Amino acid sequence: MVAKIIDGRDLANSQKQQLAEKVTLFVKKYGIVPSLHVILAGDYPSSQIYVRNKQRACQVVGIESVLHQFPGSTTQSEIEQLIEKLNLDDSVNGILVQLPLPSQLNSQRILEKINPLKDVDGLHPYNLGRLLMNKPLLAPCTPQGCLQLIKTVYDTVESKNVVVVGRSILVGRSLAVLLTNENATVTLAHSKTKNLKDVCKTADILIAAIGSSEFLTSDYVKPGAVVIDVGINRIDVGGVHVLKGDVHQPSVEKVAGYLTPVPGGVGPMTISNLLLNTLKAVELQKF
Ligand code: GUN
Secondary structure, three states: OOOEEOOHHHHHHHHHHHHHHHHHHHHHHHOOOOEEEEEEEOOOHHHHHHHHHHHHHHHHHOOEEEEEEEOOOOOHHHHHHHHHHHHHOOOOOEEEEOOOOOOOOOHHHHHHHOOHHHEOOOOOHHHHHHHHOOOOOOOOHHHHHHHHHHOOOOOOOOOOEEEEEOOOHHHHHHHHHHHHHOOOEEEEEOOOOOOHHHHHOOOOEEEEOOOOOOOEOHHHOOOOOEEEEOOOEEEEEOOEEEEEOOEOHHHHOOOOOEEOOOOOOHHHHHHHHHHHHHHHHHHHHHO
């Protein structure tokens, strides 16, 4: 079997096209240009690339984006003061703090400062709690993107056996909740899971959100499974950086039924969902 590739770029582009039309109508009707403020601290190369891509995508759909850049030595109160100011400013609709933050900062406290109605990343405890209660307002972007990719294959995940590997709040844990809300049977596996290969082999849908380059090889995959690769690992190959997922694509593509590539799979979907959340945030704030 050769896995069919699920093209995240294509899906994200069509989402952005539809969103651009909605933004145009919104601006015409209400005279408000949605505005996303991004906070970037330190000089992590990956974060700089992600933020640049997010800003470019904003431009494509007609959302204003403003970047607040801080040096790696910045303090907790500098970031918190900015967030307080942005919370009070009615012209600011979305606030995103790019993670990770420099190690001297308390990320959790910073995320909790954001007004939940401006929390376009869906990482405030209020929004995570709403997700847990199956009453989401703004849900995390990457998990939403993963679900949309899965739905290009299956109309519904109801009764599917899904194994999510990785329990981060940003992806694994939130995605497990999102899929449970959609009536999937979800196993949340992680680094302490016993017999991980056997567990993964039970999956109709296997999600790799581990953060370890090419970790999942074909012997973790049930023939015909849908495999979603959330990993974005920058690997140095002879002085050149290449992007690798958490899935060993050359072996897995021989066994899986469907597979998301890296790059061009989940990454673009995270961005399109950020834009979707930004328009949703404006609507939540105004109506
Ligand atoms: N760092 C890696 N992915 C993400 C994301 O989706 N949101 C934020 N804020 N930071 C990230």
